[in-house]
Amino acid sequence: MKVSDFTDTTVDAFGSAKAFATNLVQPTIRLGVTGLARSGKTVFITSLIHNLLTSGRLPFFDAAAEARIRRVYLEPQPDDAVPRFDYEQHIADLTADEPHWPQSTRRLSQVRITIDYQPQSFWKRQFGHDRLHVDIVDYPGEWLLDLPLLEQSFSDWSQTAIARARAPKRRASAKAFLDLLNKFDPNDPQSETAAQELAQAYTSYLARCRDEGDVLIAGPPGRFLMPGDMEGSPALTFSPLNPSESADEASLWSMMARRYEAYKTHVIKPFFRDHFSRLDRQIVLVDALGALNAGNEALDELEATLAQILERFRPGANSWLSSVLRRRIDRIAFAATKADHLHHTSHDRLEAILSRLVGRAISRAEFAGADVKVLALAAIRTTREGEVSQRGEKLPCILGYPMRGETIGGKSFDGKEEYAVFPGDLPDDPEKAFARGKGAEATSIHFVRFRPPRLEKTPLGSATALPHIRLDRAINFLVGDRLS
Ligand SMILES: Nc1nc2c(ncn2[C@@H]2O[C@H](COP(=O)(O)OP(=O)(O)OP(=O)(O)O)[C@@H](O)[C@H]2O)c(=O)[nH]1
Ligand SMILES: [Mg+2]
The missing domain is CATH 3.40.50.300 (P-loop containing nucleotide triphosphate hydrolases)
Structure with a gap:
């Protein structure tokens, strides 16, 4: 058993006993x-x-x-x-x-x-x-999603992260980072400027995935896009590197590997231990x-x-x-x-x-x-339900205030106008939403963002409860x- 394991469990036992006693009262x-x-x-x-x-x-x-x-x-x-x-x-x-x-x-x-x-x-x-x-x-x-990093070495993580960045759906977002990466030899002497440059390029790539690309999850390390108080600290200033067989202690590779380990110690473990658990x-x-x-x-x-x-x-x-x-x-x-x-x-x-x-x-x-x-x-x-007649047929629709800047079929909104929207139907059989190729049914839902509803005020001037579903x-x- 490692010392760190021992400390974790001991703190845990005390923590649980205290929490248990407090919870009774x-x-x-x-x-x-x-x-x-x-x-x-x-x-x-x-x-x-x-x-x-x-x-x-x-x-x-x-x-x-x-x-x-x-x-x-x-x-x-x-x-x-x-x-x-x-x-x-x-x-x-x-x-x-x-x-x-x-x-x-x-x-x-x-x-x-x-x-x-x-x-x-x-x-x-x-x-x-x-x-x-x-x-x-x-x-x-x-x-x-950071948890698996605890079981990955810097070398394994670098390989996975770079392969991911090269995947067709991410390649465009990752181009600047991948180009920069190839300018560095992992055996170069360690350098704060290099680490910052690479970390910044890697973070911008993750941000681009989140904001523009058609990928849903940018990928770990999760704290790069949400640094909070740790912004700029060494534990958040690293990036994956191309493989190195024989890097010495003073190399860029070793510096990045140390920071990757610091991320595990100072970011991942405290979150799971102090909050999640x-x-x-x-x-x-x-x-x-x-x-x-x-x-x-x-x-x-x-x-x-x-x-x-x-x-x-x-x-x-x-x-x-x-x-x-x-x-x-x-x-x-x-x-x-x-x-x-x-x-x-x-x-x-x-x-x-x-x-x-x-x-x-x-x-x-x-x-x-x-x-x-x-x-x-x-x-x-944010919406209410209604019906709209179309060629003699009554169709269910939702009515809401599309936010300023939203558009439907070429019409753009200013956030002040209520508008009837046909959101489209979800398939009756959920499997159809997942089906591929022949037999697949395109799920055609169209969204616009609606602004939050304007609430009635109570006699004392505070807002009445927010409507919900x-x-x-x-x-x-x-x-x-x-x-x-
Ligand atoms: N119509 C509608 N839109 C919602 C509702 N909840 C969230 N949204 C929309 O989703 C957006 C994001 O909601 P947030 O509650 O800020 O989401 P979050 O998970 O806290 O987002 P981050 O803090 O960025 O991680 C809002 O700005 C709304 O546009 C809802 O109940 N109805
Ligand atoms: Mg939020």
């Missing part, structure tokens, strides 16, 4: 909210909190439907070193007179909401257990509509990525991760977000497609003891049983 759920970039994490957490704080319409959240929620409030979050989820700013953006979507967030953050409720259970009433803290942790799903429940948000829109290859990539993410929740018995996991995640929800882009007749179909996307991975992973739920939701509903079912699954 103050029941707490740590709820992880994750998903790839732009999947809807910030909007989901903001709407969840706002709906709880303002007693929104939550008929499928049992404790609310049974009128057992006494009070919900925000409390200072208990982890001093973790940035607070900026609920106040996000809700101000969404409920402004000109409502707009919150800014993209690129780091982990946390917020605590407390629910005072009337317990149903006799014992809970006897012991005065009528309060639940929910610590919500927002973190990028890309960080979960403490989660009790998890929701993974998936922009399945975006992937459907982007075509079959994007769907394949999404399926493979979700499978990897799922493995993190049930790692094999021998991995480093299982040794630091403090608790078992006992409930995992997968949610297809932005369902308000579809007519309600397609919501079940979207759920079926997401079930098909994660289904194989769920059946492969060992999920004994964990409940898994798949659902389609819209944390904020099936958000209450997600809340019920994630925390409902702890309010019985």
Whole structure:
């Protein structure tokens, strides 16, 4: 056993005992909210909190439907070193007179909401257990994809990363990096300037994949595009290099290899040990509509990525991760977000497609003891439904305010005009969305981004609850049983 293993487990044992004792006195759920970039994490957490704080319409959240929620409030979050989820700013953006979507967030953050409720259970009433803290942790799903690096040497990772950059779909985004790479000999003397130049080129390539290319996931290291406080530190200033057989200690190769190891020690391990391992429940948000829109290859990539993410929740018995996991995640929800882009007749179909996307991975992973739920939701509903007559036929459509700059069939919008949109139909059989070649059915959905809805104000001037689709079912699954 290595010293580091020993320390990890010891800290873990103390941590668990303390958490267990505290949890008896103050029941707490740590709820992880994750998903790839732009999947809807910030909007989901903001709407969840706002709906709880303002007693929104939550008929499928049992404790609310049974009128057992006494009070919900925000409390200072208990982890001093973790940035607070900026609920106040996000809700101000969404409920402004000109409502707009919150800014993209690129780091982990946390917020605590407390629910005072009337317990149903006799014992809970006897012991005065009528309060639940929910610590919500927002973190990028890309960080979960870093885990395999722990088992890869710098040489193996370099090979994989360079092969990936040369793949047809990425070659254009990677050109500048690949050209630069060939100018350096890994046996050259180590140099900070070289490391910075290469790291910058590698980061720009990843950013181009994320922003422009038709790939869904830029690829590890996940923190390169979300550096947070570590921006500019050596642990984030490296890149893969062409193979070297005989590099000495003072070479560029050795310098990059050391930094790659530092990334594992200072970035990957602390995230899994200090944050991920403490989660009790998890929701993974998936922009399945975006992937459907982007075509079959994007769907394949999404399926493979979700499978990897799922493995993190049930790692094999021998991995480093299982040794630091403090608790078992006992409930995992997968949610297809932005369902308000579809007519309600397609919501079940979207759920079926997401079930098909994660289904194989769920059946492969060992999920004994964990409940898994798949659902389609819209944390904020931006549209309403209607019908439009066309050649004597009534067609279901959705109506919303396309955002400024969006276009449909040559018409461009200013964000002020409501417009009827035919989002297109999802296939009734989810397999058809995945089919190839003959028999394949092109899924023709067309999206425009809608602006958030303008909310009514209460007599006191605050905004009424944000409208949603099936958000209450997600809340019920994630925390409902702890309010019985
Ligand atoms: N119509 C609709 N659009 C949504 C909804 N949720 C998110 N969106 C859209 O998706 C975008 C991204 O949502 P965020 O909540 O910022 O996503 P995120 O996962 O936090 O993104 P990053 O912080 O960049 O990783 C928003 O700006 C909206 O355009 C929803 O419920 N309905
Ligand atoms: Mg965000």
